[in-house]
Amino acid sequence: MTRRVAVAAALVVLTLLVGSRWVTNRSAVLANQRSTVPTAPATGVAQPPPAPEVTPSSTPVPTHVAAPKPKPKRAGSGPFGSLRTTGRKQVALTFDDGPHPVWTPQVLDRLKTANVKATFCVVGSQVRKHPELVRRIVREGHTLCNHSWNHELDLGTKSVKEIKANLELTNNEIRKAVPNAKIAYFRHPGGKWTANAVSVARSLGMQPLDWDVDPRDWEIKDAKVIGSRVIGGARSGSIILMHDGGGDRKGTLSACPNVIKNLKTRFGIAPLR
Numbered sequence: 001m002t003r004r005v006a007v008a009a010a011l012v013v014l015t016l017l018v019g020s021r022w023v024t025n026r027s028a029v030l031a032n033q034r035s036t037v038p039t040a041p042a043t044g045v046a047q048p049p050p051a052p053e054v055t056p057s058s059t060p061v062p063t064h065v066a067a068p069k070p071k072p073k074r075a076g077s078g079p080f081g082s083l084r085t086t087g088r089k090q091v092a093l094t095f096d097d098g099p100h101p102v103w104t105p106q107v108l109d110r111l112k113t114a115n116v117k118a119t120f121c122v123v124g125s126q127v128r129k130h131p132e133l134v135r136r137i138v139r140e141g142h143t144l145c146n147h148s149w150n151h152e153l154d155l156g157t158k159s160v161k162e163i164k165a166n167l168e169l170t171n172n173e174i175r176k177a178v179p180n181a182k183i184a185y186f187r188h189p190g191g192k193w194t195a196n197a198v199s200v201a202r203s204l205g206m207q208p209l210d211w212d213v214d215p216r217d218w219e220i221k222d223a224k225v226i227g228s229r230v231i232g233g234a235r236s237g238s239i240i241l242m243h244d245g246g247g248d249r250k251g252t253l254s255a256c257p258n259v260i261k262n263l264k265t266r267f268g269i270a271p272l273r
């Protein structure tokens with residue numbers, strides 16, 4: 001019995017010894033592991049953060065200073081994302097191919113009488129001849145739209161460089177008449193949109209402006225037909241195309257009062273901004 005107790009005691013002592021040895025070894029391992037972690041210098045002086053690693057291939061070298069991009073515009077439901085509707089209940093009136101010395105002042109008079117604002121898609125070569133009409137358009141609170149230099153129907157098929165030159169020439173002419181004029185829209189002649197025409201217009205900060213209702217007032221002169229086409233075709237948010245230049249616009253002019261009265265009552269008429 002005594003021997004058994006002695007053996008048991010010896011085993012306990014042995015176990016304790018082995019255990020403490022393991023703990024000692026384990027502590028040494030942990031100490032070694034920690035020693036691989038950098039420690040703060042004992043001096044208490046803050047070290048500067050390590051410089052970020054720079055690899056020449058990952059650093060783009062700026063070759064030019066980018067011009068501020070025009071703010072992104074709402075995409076419309078027309079060709080290439082051009083605007084076909086206003087995006088609200090009110091409809092918008094647009095008049096193309098002016099300014100014209102006979103028709104534009106009379107259209108402006110009709111709009112003034114009705115207290116309605118519209119958008120004028122002007123042709124650069126006409127702007128050069130009648131800058132005073134562009135000044136009146138702006139003075140009376142209407143919106144300007146670039147409609148190319150000389151109504152080139154095939155403009156969109158030209159090179160990007162040519163399209164850009166055409167639109168810039170037109171904008172420059174408008175700004176000769178009205179310095180700092182806001183020209184927020186471009187309408188392609190005949191609505192013959194191309195991807196290039198749209199992207200050039202956007203790059204110049206102009207939103208492509210299509211239309212929803214075309215009464216074809218450029219080929220008919222009957223005011224009643226023009227009026228009923230506009231009134232019949234208009235729906236909530238329609239952008240309506242009419243003309244104040246490019247030919248005899250007596251029919252359009254005569255249709256204006258009824259058209260304006262009807263659209264105002266049904267939807268309201270608001271300018272594009």
Ligand SMILES: [Zn+2]
Binds near residue numbers: 147151
């Ligand atoms: Zn036109």
